[in-house]
Amino acid sequence: MQDPRVPSGARDRFEALYLTHYPAIYRYALRRTESPDDIADVIAETFLVAWRRLDDVPTGEATVLWLYGAARRVLANHRRGKSRRSALASRLRDELAAGRGTPSAHPRADAVHAALVTLPPAEREVLALTYWEQLTGPQIAQVLGCSSTAVRLRLHRARKRLARLLATTDEFHMTSVLRGETR
Template identity: 65%
Template sequence: MTHRDRFEAVYDAYYPAIHQYAARRTGSPDDTADVISETFLTAWRRIDDVPEGEEALLWLYGVARRVLANQQRGASRRAGLAERLRAELAADRPVRPVELEHVRAAFDELPERDREVLALACWEGLTSERIAKVVGCTAIAARTRLRRARKRLAAALERQASLTIAMGEA
């Protein structure tokens, strides 16, 4: 198989997943397109480094993650992440708007590192082992990060609930 054939196979197989990954993390279709093009440009240039099979998707997630970090360095992603979280929660079950505001505020309180592992687990449906490959750590470290991120999110949700009760909005 030529380099071109290999690239086309990777592109055809994983474009939709990378598109979803990027779209959930950017604020505009243009930013999404930029992330996708940079990700696949890297894959083209490093086609010999792209693993076989499903490992290729994890490799591409890692590239896309670094592209996003470079693209958004210094810019706040909180507003976009909160909106996507609200959309995901609304799709799962009907939620009162006040509850969504609490979830958004709690999620926004979290450090970027926590938001990323939670997003990979919840939005992308990745296991700890796959998260580890995307973020570049061991599976044990990924499980630990995810567990701690969930605890911090729960604590932030508690703070939001307490604040609402104190303000008389509940």
């Protein structure tokens, strides 16, 4: 059954266009990109443009030239996007490195972070949500997909284990270090 949104004969024309010109567009993309994923993206986008603008695609020998033009524009957009993503990733790496490179506000912060890494992931997450994100028990339960009772139990266990690792029972001290506060 034909899709009523697709004009009669459009599907057949597109399939013929695709089968005939796929090898040329593949070679075009292969010679201009570095990775198989990029090749696939350029080919897919080029033929998507052709499908969307099927009425504008010329027939005969001009078809492949039109497709090369479309592929050229797709590739230019792809490169611009890749450049923007690379610049953003670089900026984020620099910001994160700068944030990690700042000296700890609290003298025991490094010890607390080292102890946190040794905790089981579930306990580390409940502590992080409590102290770093400052979420309430019911909010944490929603994030973790469990009951508030389970959150209270996990938090109690996590605090006890962290206190043992830090050899302290001073919960105020531990809380201030986790939150990054100074005295």
